[in-house]
Amino acid sequence: MGIRLYSKTKKTKVKRSLATFMLQHFNDKEGWMFNEDDLELLIDLVQFFRPEHPHRADKIDLTEFLTFLDHNPNFRKELAVYLKQILHQKKFNRTITDAGILQDVDFLFEVRRRLYAKVLPNQPQRDTLEFVLNQVFYLSSDIVWVKKIPFEQLQKLHQMLEFGSIYENVEPFTALSELMNAMTLITQRIGGRAMETDVLKMVPEYDGIESPFTAFEKELLMIEERIKLDVPHFLTSEDLSYRQLLVFHKQCEEFVDKAFKNSSKYGISLRVNQNLLRIRQQLVRLKVLFPLMIVDSGTDIEENAVKMSVQLIEYNCYKNNVRKFISESTQLLSYEITQHTAKTGGHYITENHREYFRMLRNSLGGGLIVGILCIVKLLLSKVDTSYFGQAFLYSMNYSIGFITIFLLGFALATKQPALTAAALARALEEGHSKEGHSSQKYGAFAILFARVFRSQFIAFVGNVAMAFPISLFLIWSIEQIFGYNIATAKWEHILTDISPVHSLAIFHAAIAGLFLFLSGIINGVVSNRDKHNQVYYRIQEHPLLKKTFGKKRTLRFASWYEKRWAGFISNFWFGVFMGSTASVGLFLGLNLDIRHISFASGNLALAIYGSEFHVTNMMLFWGIFGVGVIGFINFSVSFGLSLGLAFRSRAISIFELRFVTSAIWSHFKHKPMSFFFPTERKLKTEVEEKYLKPDEK
Known part of the structure; x- marks a missing residue:
């Protein structure tokens, strides 16, 4: 195998092959079950693929790893059981609702919070997916090389490990349930922020008419109720309710754009700027999540699962990004x-x-x-x-x-x-x-x-x-x-x-x-x-x-x-x-x-x-x-x-x-x-x- 894991010692670097690693921990004797830390093996496995300089890498190729799993079904089966056990009923709605989104309109507080989290990261409860991502993809640059893995290779890995569909059921703590809970929470937060007096003052054009955020929230709740009751638990892109939801979402974006545009007439405070920026970030987050409710063909089921996984890694990696936060927060004011x-x-x-x-x-x-x-x-x-x-x-x-x-x-x-x-x-x-x-x-x-x-x-x-x-x-x-x-x-x-x-x-x-x-x-x-x-x-x-x-x-x-x-x-x-x-x-x-x-x-x-x-x-x-x-x-x-x-x-x-x-x-x-x-x-x-x-x- 061309892939190597480097174990640093005081004097030398010892090369370990992927085959040796898999043989030691994922043989038919379930060696992985005797590990004290259940995440340690996953951390080591990811280290095989993490390049030393992520930004310089042109492509991260999983061909050898996929070939190894294809030729060794026992190892593949044990690895699948191990990963499913780690990910079983892991809550991730907070990662979607919070990671990378402003948590406070106080600019200096948010800067301090993110800087502190960079030095001493927040460690959520062990029953959350965020805890797993913090431990495994602990570098902010990890998403850079993850996105350089060809999408078809990620799809093939998903198939080989038999992860299944995220649309199978909507029971609590399942993927689809967490996704819909997150979208509901984001929508409620948006509606509350958009109704604040300082925000409404920026858009007098909307006085006397129903807020687009109210209509948007109602439509999303109706769609989520349908998804929970209907089988299969998804929509198609031609669904009229889904199309109406996109129209309301567009109106919400226009509301925020109009508020920012009116800043030249009415001026803008840092607090209002942060409120509008948070609403915009949340609307962008929802726009990314909406397609995960849509299945037009059989391949979409698998693709959506992979897309959601990569998206969760990205959100977690960028959650404490200070440079982007300062850039977004100060551009309009400047x-x-x-x-x-x-x-x-x-x-x-x-x-x-x-x-x-x-x-x-x-x-x-x-x-x-x-x-x-x-x-x-x-x-x-x-x-x-x-x-x-x-x-x-x-x-x-x-x-x-x-x-x-x-x-x-x-x-x-x-x-x-x-x-x-x-x-x-x-x-x-x-x-x-x-x-x-x-x-x-x-x-x-x-x-x-x-x-x-x-x-x-x-x-x-x-x-x-x-x-x-x-x-x-x-x-x-x-x-x-x-x-x-x-x-x-x-x-x-x-x-x-x-x-x-x-x-x-x-x-x-x-x-x-x-x-x-x-x-x-x-x-x-x-x-x-x-x-x-x-x-x-x-x-x-x-x-x-x-x-x-x-x-x-x-x-x-x-x-x-x-x-x-x-x-x-x-x-x-x-x-x-x-x-x-x-x-x-x-x-x-x-x-x-x-x-x-x-x-x-x-x-x-x-x-x-x-x-x-x-x-x-x-x-x-x-x-x-x-x-x-x-x-x-x-x-x-x-x-x-x-x-x-x-x-x-x-x-x-x-x-x-x-x-x-x-x-x-x-x-x-x-x-x-x-x-x-x-x-x-x-x-x-x-x-x-x-x-x-x-x-x-």
Whole structure:
């Protein structure tokens, strides 16, 4: 035999043939009955077929095993008796109803539960099939190689071991009884979840009409009653009740799809998202189980038994899958978050000269505020306080400054990548949904990217060009008024912190890029939450506010809240992140800090003035170079993280970046100036009209 079992010892691996194993335990003397653990032999038998690397295996061939059983009927008979004894009246309805399906709408609780179960698996009672599967197929990758066994070989094994039909009777603990009990329980759970207020709020279209889940549950109960009473205990695919059941199931799926689709109108909370996701998982589970009630030909009886066996192994193997759970749970929420940032980001993409110079004017305003913040931070650094006090003062300085920039309509260059990345991903997604050649779609994306890049470029220029002279002017003014150069003691330290070769400026710039990304996420989260909780409408119709301030003022405040509050909060937290990082690093004993291009420009001015303009040419070079590097890292990290999230939320493959990058490079070679200045003609091309900014048309 080519199949071997490897028994590991301290020094060697001893090969055992399948024939030797079968002869030892499944001879006509019933040697398997004397084993203390009745599952041990099955575990060893499965080990013969389990490949070392399941994902690399092309096929798991049982030909030799089947040939051995065919030529040795005594062994086959003993093996069949052994397996039937193990599987006799083993309950498995919980495996169907629970394995791989959300057990709690609390996201963090579910993550913790699955992680804990991976380390220390749940062990059900010994009278359940789940216990057997846990012991035998204990690796989550086992289903990978089981599915690589040819289906006809599994059918032949089922025949040779004479397992019989699952439709023979519907007594308790038989296969068909467990299957129907599981479907009933899943249906009841679905109906209860679908009737919750937060879920119904997502689908006002269903108000006043009978829930499809109620009709679905009634139809399934009627079918199950028929199967129990009729002989044989199955249906055909032409059965009218079964066809009606599929119609109701389709209506239930449409209910869930509509609720998810309405999230763009009403927002969605994590709890509602988990509820809908659980209902969807349960509907998918039922859709897989329905065909097991159908027998149209004699071969279906055997095929259904094999399919059900493989399905139970799959459910049990994937029941603690954390990666898939997180992916499913967060995709819709990330889509809603990036959808909001995409709308906001569209305002930061310049199309023409007028918008381009407006961006320059706004970024000059942002640089003005940053210059002031640089001076204030330098003064706050002289305050003798604790790490917490320093973090608080710095955080409030940053937060007040960023909020001021936001409320005045000014632009902070590095805040834009997190927003414009989502707009780019949305443009690519909408390009895919339309007809046209793929090169045109990627070409249109490249044009939009050029606009994004030049918008970032002019914003960087405006921030840096204004922050530097404002900081220089303010520190000069302070010395003229008070006769004291406030940067004398720290200028060398400030200049060193900007240099990418004399400090961890690149790493610290990356941290700032991460915070820029997080502030964009917060913006979308707050907007989505307020939309779901109808905060704008609740403020607008608040009786006390209307009575106190009048309807018009209340409406204006509600409108301001809707447009500004998400940005207000995200800028506040961005300031807290920026201001507290260094103090947290000191507390933890880590070299943590932030570097931001606009503040680096202002700090460069402070360092030059603090040295009384005695900075060496080399130090000045590394300072100027450092400002550019910091800006590049700020942009790259923030933009990269945001684009990755936006791609994932829209199910766009990351491999498409190859085509996107190629299209951008091709566009740059043909029109390099368009990446820095608005050079397009006023008249849009057909491609641009078709794929760019469809939401504005």
